[in-house]
Amino acid sequence: MSPQMLSDIALTSPMWIVTLGALLLLLGDAFTASGWSRSFVSAVILLLGIVATLLTQSGYWEGSTAFSGTIFVDRVSWFFFLLIQGGALLSVLVGMSRLSDERVEAVGEYYVLLLLATVGACMFVASAELITMFIGLETMSLALYCMCGAASSLRRSTESALKYFLLGSFSSAFLLFGISILYGLSASTFIPEIAEVLNRSTPVALAYIGFGLLLVGLAFKIAAVPFHFWAPDVYEGAPTPVTVYMACVVKAAAVGVCLRVLWTMFGGMLDGWSTAIWYIAFLSMTLGNLLALCQRGLKRMLAYSSIAHAGYITVAFLAPGAAYGGGPAILYYLVAYSLMTIGSFGVVLAVTSKRAGDPRADDISTFHGLGYSNPFLGILMALFLLSLAGIPPGMAGLLGKIYVFNAAMQSDYLGLVVIGVLNSAVSVYYYLRVIVAMYFIEPKEAPVQVGPLGFSMASILVLCALGILAIGVFPAALYDGLTQVAHAF
Amino acid sequence: MERTNAALALIPLFPLVGSVAAFLVGRVHKRAAGIIASLASILAFVWTAKLFAAMSAETVLEDVVFSWFGVASLQVDFTLRMDALGAVMCLVVTGIGSLIHIYSTAYMAEDDSVHRFFSYLNLFMFSMLLLVLGGNLLVLFVGWEGVGLCSYLLIGFWFRTIDYAAAGRKAFVVNRIGDAGFLLGIFLLWMNFGTVDFLELEAAIAGNMTLVGLCTVVALCLFIGATGKSAQIPLFVWLPDAMAGPTPVSALIHAATMVTAGIYMMARMDFVFALAPFTLAIVTIVALLTAFVAATTALLQNDIKKVLAYSTVSQLGFMFLAASAGAYWVAIFHVVTHAFFKACLFLGAGSVIHGCHHEQDMRHMGGLSRYMPITFATYLVATLAIAGIFPFAGYQSKHAILGALEHNVNPYIAPYNSWIVALVTFTAFLTAFYMTRSLAMTFFGKYRGHAHPHESPAAMSGVLVALAVLSLFGGWFLETRLPNFLEHVLAVAPGHASETIVESLLHSWVGIAGVVLGLLFYTSLAGVPGLVFSLFKPIGVLFQRKWFVDELYQAILVRPLEGVSRGLWKAVDQGFIDGAVNGSGAVIDTSGQVLRLTQSGQVRHYALWMFVATIAIVVFFLVRS
């Protein structure tokens, strides 16, 4: 093997390690009976992936690629490897004790799929070539379709899998068509080369069509309006641990790809596509919040809220650039959002999993008096919700919004900023309604039996809360680091 | 003018300390409260008298107690100052006040809350002394509001009866209306002259003819304040209701001292009013109307205190008439003599009420002269005094008022001087008549009540005698001394020629006529009043029902305002603003509900939406490029 090859393998080792781990887990699961913790092993595998990412940090530098230019091994990839694997690790740990409650029977396969989806997500976000990107996307998505249906005894789980599958494939086809058009236009499938071609000449209509089709696929994955329809149904129907995973990992990966596509590939056509993104951001924020407003089920409400948050992130796509710009703002937002979303879905998981078969298990009335029947979960949930709403002491969420809106403001999008802040005012209503339920309403029936949380779940929830406070109160170091990461754009 | 420093602060301080001490000690030893309070009051009198004895007409005693507050050029010291005017007022307040304190020790002896009573009474003394000693408008205003507070507290002293409490509230609120005007005057003065100190203001304003316009407005504002405190039209309505308070309170606050604060203030600010002939004309008209309306109302009241209350309003009108004619010293003269005889009348009424076991309706009295001779005698003296019959105190002052009105040089008023004098004379006649009526109904004829009337204890009757003596000789004593003493502070018109006793008696004809007619009507010709009443029934009812002023205010002010308030609350607050707030919430919620319909749960719908959106994007880009 050539040194180049070795270094490529080393730099993509996070993916290799997790892939190998997944295959070993599959073998082990097939040939042994119970008696060992598949979740623990998969957590260790993810941890190894993270360690590998950290160890190889010095190899990632701006613009560098691996495997004949098909994989970016730059700081962005490095950051997203960490974010994706970290998110996956946290969602494994937060959900592992409740998997059987959630009617997930094939635990081994479930974790194999989860690991493979993680690999797919890493590949998706690191791809420097469009076919590779497609492969990564499909690896991630196919695994996720199965995971959504993992609770095969529950009709809702199956339905969510079906919807996700059909709509996911549908949107992938659009994405693929876009790829094809771009290929036809630039004679290449490599992002840097396409960018070069696009920059060289004034963009033709075909380029915009290709961009639009690509956008459909990506907007679908980050669940931005008007490609959001799947999200509430799938988030609600899927087993909650899967929802946790989807909400943080898939969204993070898709946002990462959006960064590359929008800024690296189509950066030169910013003026052309900014209006479209403007509307998507506007619609996502507004519809997400308006729809979340009238939900009673918490999973569904958080799903709509994730649409709104996708909208906030989309705002920053309009503001490329590192210094005060959208790059670090988006990355910061992703970190904060991952913590908030794992935390809030984690609490929902803890509260609802004992009644997972009941479609109304996550109804807001379940949370009545939770603050007193389970003060631990109550306080954490309150913090997560305040952070999602952007109200101190939920500092991470507040700072995320401020970074994003500031970036938009620096790029002169005053109108969008005003719409954004008004939206976040509206969102306060439904987030606080949960706090109202938890603290201000005495439960009519006996409070819901939450059951023991288990060490892993409790510690992850605490970790998320502390993380929110830490990166919220002392954001400087993280933000400066993210500025370095986003330097590429 | 010589300004010397003196411990003026001690004068109000005695009653202030007395107030606190009377309350604290009085809670334990009921009797001690009255003694402490009286002592405090007497000490204040003594200290005033001591300072007074040492001062000449030109002396101005000054005591800057501390620097009160100051921002930028609005620097206000807590200055007390006593010039001749202040000294006279101070002596009246502390002197009459002391007498009434002594009287009250007996009158209030059986009350449970006597400590509260004396505490309030002393607090009133404190405020009143601040009012008359205040060296600037703000210290005066402190006293002004302070006496209002004490008046409020004392009117509602028997707070278990909600009507009494309501009367107290009414007094405070009506006074507040006046105070708002007063404040406006203060703002204007400060804004234009940068000071609120009397001496500095006087130096800046006095005689400056360029300030006529400003002074007209300022004087009007100040007069609005005075109409509140001194119960003039349109703000006089509180005073009759204020009779809900214990009778000594009525005597001290609502007859002798507090209600004259408006006249005092006008005298104090004479340099402003001097430049405001137009305002003075308004004052004349208002005072004239007040005097007349109140006198007519007093004609047919049956509550002995109500008669006295309307009489007070009427007499205050006389005082304002004098002041409006520029004869401030005459106004003050009447303030003093009025304090003597009206206090005597009120305390006499109190004695009657006390003797008749809290009966106030004169129809249930009668023939009391036999049971309570001292009270009767003093009441008689005071009645003659208020009727303006020589040589009683009221004669000199009323005569001086008529003299001043005759020679009023105000350009707006002068043409009508004779009309005014005629009406005032008629009012004076009415005064004599209704006071005689009350005298007759109370003391003459047969006793018509069911209680066992008895003479009051020595503390009460002694005070009555003292006041009767003052009512008898006070006018004669002060007639020449007062103008001489006040001439450096107030404009004193050249004194009218001294007259012989016969002349004086002749000049008393109005009073004598009133008294005689009253005596005839209410003793021997008992059927006549009823006959006259039925002849002029509409007018009679008008007088009896107090010109329907309270009803009018209720109908045009209080009830509409309350309705408006309720309307604002329901319509604007709950209807409009909350409607908009909740409505916008509802709009947001509804739009969410409508948008929810897009989320049909059907995969093919979703696909269709996505397809449409894709088309939209593609078309958008095609159009754009």
Place this chain on the structure above:
Amino acid sequence: MHSSWNLLSWLIFTPLIGAVLLYLIPLFHPSVDRHGSKARWFSLAVAVLTFAISVCALASFEVNGSMQLVERAAWIPSFGISYAVGVDGISLALILLTTVLMPVVLLASYSVHSKVRAYLFHMLLLETAMLGTLAALDVFLFYVFWELMLAPMYFIIGIWGGTRRIYATLKFVLYTVFGSVLMLAAILYVVWAYAQQTGEMSFLLSDLLARTELSFKEEVWLFAAFALAFGIKVPIFPFHTWLPDAHVEAPTGGSVILAGVLLKMGIYGFIRFGFPLFPRGAELFIPVLCGLAVIGIVYGALVAWVQTDIKKLVAYSSVSHLGYCVLGLVALNTVATTGSVYQLLNHGISTGALFLLVGVLYDRRHTRDVAEYGGLAAKVPVFAFLFLVFTLSSIALPLTNGFIGEFLILTGSYVTFPFYTTVALLGVILGAVYMLTLYMKTMFGQLDQAKNGSLTDVSAREVATFLPLLILVFWMGLYPQPILRRLEPAVDTFLSDVKARSQMLEEREMGFMAQMRPQLIRAQEGAVPGHGIVQRTSLKESNL
């Protein structure tokens, strides 16, 4: 200046540390501390300690108009966001008000029986937020503390509140958030403008004041956004309807803090940020603010008059009283504006005390309906006395604190707005009407409700809560000079800053336009606004 002592930081974070300790020290766990009395004493001690620190700050404060005890440290350096705190006379006065009221409120917390520890936690957290808001010199820091005030208050009303607490809390929070998010957008805009002009970002107030140039149109919009946030907090008519609901539902301590401190933040925000940053925008809005203030004064008083719920009445009276503060503020002269700040303190004390008094009644009878009371003066004389004193303070009787503030405001603003001030005088009359009506209906008359027969007078502990306020009422009415002396230079600085920045912006914009299109300037010479503040104050400058 002992900035090395970090006095302000200790002041701000001592309550927070106390709040955290409440949960960290096992002694205060409900299983050990059954009735929460240990936690109460502890938090009271923390509040008293905070008060002591604020007194130290006062002691080291020099009487001049500058920012003192300034501390500055980088917080998010890449954004130019710093942790910058400091006080001038205005903020120091309000800080002292906060630290005085907090022990009082905690003493009054005995009426809270459930979840005592959480209640105390939220109170202390709230104190940190309030003190931080008052001391912040960085716009972002201010915003964070401003928003931080929301959550604890939300919980205090929501958990320990009355029956309609959910509606009240949501209304309170949504109203406030709606205003403050627009302020956030405006803040970002200002910082953007700063970055455009200087090439770097800074949220530091002094930087923004010194170097941000805004056009007149920008100023108008930005001020509008700030004014909305602050106006809702004040609350200025017609943004006041959250207040009665919040007050009625809040527990006693919550009401006291809400009325006593939180409402002041709006006016404070105007003084510290709104007016200095956007002087010309502010000037355009002055007639509007003034008109709304006067409407609020009269309207609040009228509506208060017809209330049957005691707390609602006091809440509407706050609308009226705060109207005076706004009037004094927008008069923009030393006398009125100093009076305005002074009136903030007064309102905190007297209205705070009135809410405490209502709380005393509510603890005993569990109703706030006026009709349920009557004739109490005979039964609870000490209570009646206290009620009377604070009523009088509220209606601004001379020699109580209220008079000084109201007189300064009215005197000063009369110079600027004679007509409006004359209308505002109606509030002086109506104030007496509604307060004395309330007093009469509750305290006077027959003791006709059987349940009131067993009322007990205020306890020693309750007297202890009222005592500091009672002393302040008379002290601030009799000898306000120590406070006024510290306020005045700060107000002067404020006014001259506003004037200077107004002129600076005016000149820059004129200069810019002159550069661009000289002919335009001639056409617009008469129409360009911005000189008004200067002119108006010079009208009677000799007196101000």
Place this chain on the structure above:
Amino acid sequence: MIPVSFYLTLAALMFTIGVCGVAIRRNVIVVFMCIELMLNAVNLSMVAFSRTVGNLDGQIGVFFVMVVAAAEAAIGLGIIIALFRSTRSLESSEASELRR
């Protein structure tokens, strides 16, 4: 020689037919087939483009797409079977428990 635009037009038509099928048809199997049709349309366009631009990248891509399509078929049919098990129907409208 047939110009490339013909291929592309055909591909676009096929793609649109696929999209319309997904949006209109209720039978899940048919919907799935329509998606396959869309993928194949893309494949066609890629091959055509590969021909015009003169490199093989597009044709290589087609192989990957075919593999992915196969994988999709496996998973998709599995999910459809699971659906059939629970609803005894292949109508996509049956799967609308999750909505609003």
